[in-house]
Amino acid sequence: MLDYIIVGAGLSGIAVAESLLARDKKILVFDDKSQASSTVAGGIYNPVILKRFTLAWNANEQLDTALTFYNSLEKKLDISLIQSLSIYRRFHSIEEQNNWFSAMDKPYLSRFLDEKLVASINPHIPSSYSFGHVNETGVVNTELLLEKYRAYLIEIDSFQEDTFDFQKLEINGDHCIYKNWKARKIIFCDGFGLKNNPYFNYLPLNGNKGEYLIIKAEDLKLEVAVKSSVFIIPLGEDLYKVGATYNNWDKTKEPTQDGKNYLLEKLNGFLNCDFEVVDQIAGIRPATNDRKPLVGKHPVHESLYCCNGFGSRGVLIGPTVASQLIAHIEDAEILSEEIDIERFKKLYQADLS
Ligand SMILES: Cc1cc2nc3c(=O)[nH]c(=O)nc-3n(C[C@H](O)[C@H](O)[C@H](O)COP(=O)(O)OP(=O)(O)OC[C@H]3O[C@@H](n4cnc5c(N)ncnc54)[C@H](O)[C@@H]3O)c2cc1C
Known part of the structure; x- marks a missing residue:
């Protein structure tokens, strides 16, 4: 039994x-x-919804439990799973900057939103409106x-x-x-x-399909994750995950040309160095209304x-x-x-x- x-x-x-x-x-x-x-x-843990600058549902409470959990799995399986990884939100306007500062007054958010904006983080990802840094973020190698x-x-x-x-x-x-x-x-x-x-x-x-591109960009040398219109997440050895897409209609499991085109268009909007696409992956998020x-x-x-x-x-x-x-x-x-x-x-x- x-x-x-x-x-x-x-x-x-x-x-x-x-x-x-x-x-x-x-x-x-x-x-x-x-x-x-x-x-x-992507394996990212980040308590802040970076589109609206709000706290994700119960994320402040879940964060400590999650870190303790993955830490104990690291010991049990004798592997390294958690990597602390800074996330920078690239602002697209003064209004977004203002929203960032207003969000700091919301409950629990001041813990995670850095009040000091950063003008530049990498020569290949410029921004006219600076970057905001999110505290206590990282990535789990899922x-x-x-x-x-x-x-x-x-x-x-x-x-x-x-x-x-x-x-x-x-x-x-x-x-x-x-x-x-x-x-x-x-x-x-x-x-x-x-x-x-x-x-x-x-x-x-409902399910929500997400696709990532894996790119190789030898000149980029980026060691933090950046959220602009899409995320760019360093994987090491000049490889980066770019994405993801959010698609409520397509429930197929395979990567698509549409997904690739969308991600390339977004990436080309903020990255100014050469890169090549080396892979594309897809999965369906178990999403609810x-x-x-x-x-x-x-x-x-x-x-x-x-x-x-x-x-x-x-x-x-x-x-x-x-x-x-x-x-x-x-x-x-x-x-x-x-x-x-x-x-x-x-x-x-x-x-x-
Ligand atoms: C592109 C993308 C990026 C994402 N990025 C992040 C991120 O950065 N951070 C984050 O926190 N979350 C992220 N997510 C969301 C996260 O992946 C999901 O919330 C999570 O993986 C859901 O886990 P799950 O175990 O419920 O489902 P799944 O991972 O789908 O696992 C379900 C398992 O059940 C098995 N299964 C189903 N039916 C059967 C059956 N009949 N018999 C046997 N086995 C079966 C499947 O094979 C599968 O292994 C992302 C998702 C996607 C698609």
Whole structure:
């Protein structure tokens, strides 16, 4: 008898697995690499929404939990995951500069917005209106995390590289049977794969496709991340991630020519050195209408749960929300209404009628 089956080993599945292993639960994780959001992610943790200069949802609280979480994974997996990386917002007008200063008066934002503007950060990224520096930002190497965490799960005999086949699931009141396994509960951490999940696809997960270009720019020598019309993030060895796009209509997984054209147009608007495109990657963010995660118990089946809807901020949201879900299941702690999927119960009922 397993305690839990987890479907998905992206940022959500890993955070859920860690919460359960910390409680000595016996788990089995399935993943078929059908979704790539966590793998292609920029991995940036940044508490500030740089378009509007507002605090991302609960980001100040999530930041400490996330750093402690990735720090403990660094030790456990014996790898380096977190890199502190400065982010500079390139201003496009005086008005944007003024908005930056006004934002400092908003709750919690003064901690993250540097009051001293910087006139220049790199000769190849000029700005007539200076740059604002965001404090306490960095990047988590999500691709390495996913690879090493899978290897760890295999080592402890808790991983199946396989598609979870819903046809083979039998739900028997307080437990489930899946193929040869019996489990007390199943937690779906399937990202945009939720669309194929017959138990949770009533939830309003929209999905938002994001594409990055990887460029090589030998003259640039940029060691900080810059947010202009798009982000440019240093990867080392003269390589940079440029993006990402936000597309609500295209739900295909492959990189597109339109995405490339869009990113090149934006990049050419602020970068003035030679570069070549060496790669292009894409993934679908599990995004929701109300920009809040989708967490909690199925409306009817006691043993089925989901932990999803991290949108464009899985690095920060994942560790906090996953541990809240496990505390809810194991210690009967109440889930906050804003993340509990109970808020969409009516959609489930409408689906049945
Ligand atoms: C281009 C881009 C850039 C981003 N940049 C950032 C960033 O800088 N910072 C940040 O915080 N966030 C970023 N994000 C968002 C972040 O990637 C997501 O919030 C996060 O990865 C979601 O994690 P998840 O585990 O819920 O979903 P996913 O990563 O999609 O994981 C779901 C997993 O479930 C598996 N799965 C699904 N169905 C099945 C099934 N039936 N059987 C077996 N396995 C299954 C999939 O293979 C997948 O591994 C970005 C996203 C994109 C697309």
